[in-house]
Amino acid sequence: MRQLGASQARLLRAWSQGVAGDRRATSVPAVLERCLAVQAQDLRAAALGIRARGCGLTEADVHQALGAERTLVRGWFMRGTLYLVPAGDAGRLRELLAPRLLRRSERRYRELRLGPDELALGERVITEALADGPLTRDELAARMTEAGLDASGQVPFHLVRRSALLGTACFGPVREDGSATYVLARDWLPASAGPSGADAVGELLRRYLAAHGPATTADFATWSGLGLPAVRSAWERLLKGGELEPCRVGGVDQYALPADAPRCEEPTGDVRLLPAYDNYLVGYADRRLSVEPEHEHLVRPGGGQISPTVVVDGLVRGVWRRDRARGAVVEPFDGGLPGAGAEARDAEALDVEALGVEALGAEALDAELSDVCRFLAA
The missing domain is CATH 1.10.10.10 (Winged helix-like DNA-binding domain superfamily/Winged helix DNA-binding domain)
Structure with missing residues (x-):
């Protein structure tokens, strides 16, 4: 069984979702084909989720x-x-x-x-x-x-x-x-044709793992809302058929689709600003790979809310909000992000180094903020 460290598993998840590894689609349909679905109670937040996974896309x-x-x-x-x-x-x-x-x-x-x-x-x-x-x-x-x-x-x-x-x-x-x-x-809508019944559950599982893997049975059951019996049955069929790659992450059995293309497994300092209720956070029963426990209360402040987040190589490093006068305002964890002052910049560099990244240029954050502001103004 393949052994994955937390950082490696997190990068694979973020790569699958299109929010790390400098992986961005060039059209709205391409974003959805890659990540399968974007949560859309708030249509503008959903549009921002598409923007974060794309290049040059607007509302x-x-x-x-x-x-x-x-x-x-x-x-x-x-x-x-x-x-x-x-x-x-x-x-x-x-x-x-x-x-x-x-x-x-x-x-x-x-x-x-x-x-x-x-x-x-x-x-x-x-x-x-x-x-x-x-x-x-x-x-x-x-x-x-x-x-x-x-x-x-x-x-x-x-x-x-x-x-x-x-x-x-x-x-x-x-x-x-x-x-x-x-x-x-x-x-x-176009006419639908495809698998039904148990085969349809299996197909949805394949699509889920392609967009979210590595993940657990509980992750898929929670995200899909399907009953555990149907989920376990589909999981077992795919596993027996050799369609799933077992891996172990922090002592927990997880699964992914066998890699058919190179994936990003090294940090690149990729910064993304994700909207509230983004699928990268709601797509899993356990978010500890993407949100460190000490920051969970900032990401989920109560009342069922999930805040807009700043993600660096798949790890939530802060939250952000829209200010009418200033555009996207970042509120980083642990002392700030690059460009927020020498002391904050040094603290951020240490945090990034702990994740295996030599440096996180201020240009990456500035470019992402500019893109968000341009998108909101479009």
């Missing part, structure tokens, strides 16, 4: 891919959370994940007094309304009210979400004012 490029190009789509996928995924994968992911999510939603429907008749009416209203073209949730709620449904509170959200999980509707283009719209999935 407008993301909206173009969601709209005119139709190369990616936003939807409720892993764990019922909103993600951006390649449009060609959306149908297969929905077919695999939606049945479990719909079962989990039944209690909420009852709480909202959405019985079989109300659910059927809501689905019919949404289908007929979207035949006229893209509509926002508020516009769909107005149609529901006209049809005699109580569209107050969370009812429109759950009816639209249910329609998406059933495969009737999906997110469409983003309007100029930033409003999300919905469209008929049959008119918007």
Whole structure:
């Protein structure tokens, strides 16, 4: 079994995610093909996550891919959370994940007094309304009210979400004012064809490990939201078939896909500014490889929040925030990053040397900050 040190395993993970090793894609679809999915409760944070994995990409490029190009789509996928995924994968992911999510939603429907008749009416209203073209949730709620449904509170959200999980509707283009719209999935998404059942779980596991490996069974189960029995079964099939490479990281058994191309295994001083709830942090049950325990409370300050982070060679070295006057403001751990003063610069150099990097040039951080500021202003 291959033995990996923490730094080496972290670099392999960050390389797989496209956030280390100077690995950047040149288009929005290429980013998503590489990292599989980007968490997207906040669409602007998702766009920043794509920017961090790309070269020269802007928020407008993301909206173009969601709209005119139709190369990616936003939807409720892993764990019922909103993600951006390649449009060609959306149908297969929905077919695999939606049945479990719909079962989990039944209690909420009852709480909202959405019985079989109300659910059927809501689905019919949404289908007929979207035949006229893209509509926002508020516009769909107005149609529901006209049809005699109580569209107050969370009812429109759950009816639209249910329609998406059933495969009737999906997110469409983003309007100029930033409003999300919905469209008929049959008119918007490419036809899905691919494995189903247990084979679909295995395919998702392959895609997960390609974008996140090395990782554990618990990491995949937590990220995907699939039940452990299905996850373990798929894992065992791939392992027996020789499709997984076992490795040991800090006494823990982990797995990756056998390397079919050179990967970055040496630190390069690669700096990335990742948005809140970035997949590099939420894609694992255990984040100790990417966040040192003493900094966990700064990355996760409470209330389920995950802060925007500064990552150097896959290790979180600080957090950042957007200031209207100053743009991206970095708040580094342990004394600062290069350019923050001689004392802070020396402390940062020592920390970097401890990770095996001889030096981290201030130019790398300055370039990343400039890129973020340009992206936010675009």
